[in-house]
Amino acid sequence: MSSEELLETVLGLPSAERAKLARELLRSLDQAEDPNLEQQWLDVIVRRAEELADGTVEPVDWDVARERISRRLQERRR
Numbered sequence: 785m786s787s788e789e790l791l792e793t794v795l796g797l798p799s800a801e802r803a804k805l806a807r808e809l810l811r812s813l814d815q816a817e818d819p820n821l822e823q824q825w826l827d828v829i830v831r832r833a834e835e836l837a838d839g840t841v842e843p844v845d846w847d848v849a850r851e852r853i854s855r856r857l858q859e860r861r862r
Contacts, residue, residue: 785793794805818824835841844852 794802797805832841836843
């Protein structure tokens with residue numbers, strides 16, 4: 785069965801079944817990327833929380849961060 789035929793068959797399924805298949809397909813892509821990705825994100829979260837707690841970094845208000853990001857993007861476009 786070709787991918788086109790499979791797609792046609794899947795599109796004929798009820799929406800709940802299509803959603804289930806979509807979730808599983810997306811999950812399979814996430815797993816294929818990097819099996820350690822979840823642990824890596826957890827490590828980053830813990831490190832950043834520790835940096836905030838020990839004062840290594842200071843939080844930045846979202847409005848300030850957004851302005852900095854916008855300015856940097858504008859500079860890159862020049």
